Amino acid sequence: MSELIPKHGGYRKLKSFQVAQLCYDITVRFCDKYIDRRSRTHDQMVQAARSGVQNIAEGSQASATSKKMELKLTQVAWASLEELKLDFEDFLRQRGLTTLEASHPALVRFKQQKPQTVEDFAAWVEEERKRSTDKQGQTRTGKDNDSSVLVGERPCPSMTSACLAANGALSLLNLACYLLDRQVKRLAQDFENEGGFTERLYKVRTAKRRSQP
Numbered sequence: 001m002s003e004l005i006p007k008h009g010g011y012r013k014l015k016s017f018q019v020a021q022l023c024y025d026i027t028v029r030f031c032d033k034y035i036d037r038r039s040r041t042h043d044q045m046v047q048a049a050r051s052g053v054q055n056i057a058e059g060s061q062a063s064a065t066s067k068k069m070e071l072k073l074t075q076v077a078w079a080s081l082e083e084l085k086l087d088f089e090d091f092l093r094q095r096g097l098t099t100l101e102a103s104h105p106a107l108v109r110f111k112q113q114k115p116q117t118v119e120d121f122a123a124w125v126e127e128e129r130k131r132s133t134d135k136q137g138q139t140r141t142g143k144d145n146d147s148s149v150l151v152g153e154r155p156c157p158s159m160t161s162a163c164l165a166a167n168g169a170l171s172l173l174n175l176a177c178y179l180l181d182r183q184v185k186r187l188a189q190d191f192e193n194e195g196g197f198t199e200r201l202y203k204v205r206t207a208k209r210r211s212q213p
Helices: 015-034 040-062 067-094 105-113 118-140 161-194 197-211
Strands: none
Touching: 015 040, 015 067, 015 118, 015 161, 040 067, 067 161, 105 118, 105 161, 118 161
């Protein structure tokens, strides 16, 4: 049976699942705080985030008997999180908020901190909001000048909690989609090289027939 049905599941150990689950938790809190709960956008964003998590888990479980299904569900997870990325980008654009470049100091610090929980994420948002507020205050009082402020560190009027949270979520979603893209490519390669349940079943039956006298 071990030859026919390989080890499967174990999705909780996948980095893609861990990041997607954090994105889901963050999205739920973000939508409850910044999106009207009665709007379709609220439901769609939460469902897209949930779909990313659930399809990774379902695909991992399905791999026992169908590599093809695992590949399909992992692709669905990737597509759901790509859809969610667009919703966060729309949130920023429609409100005239800043979309930060990956090299922005706030996002560099975000990646260095590697938040593991919603609480870690919220702490980063608050830290960066205070940092931005302090820099704006220093500039207004003349304590800082252009020569003493690094590029990318200048105060941004739209650096609100909502702006930071959306940008942080996008950073995590970019990571999740990158991991899922790699996962899909690996699954496709494994399926091409090793086949799926049908091929394993044929090999097991053939070996059993040959072993019989």
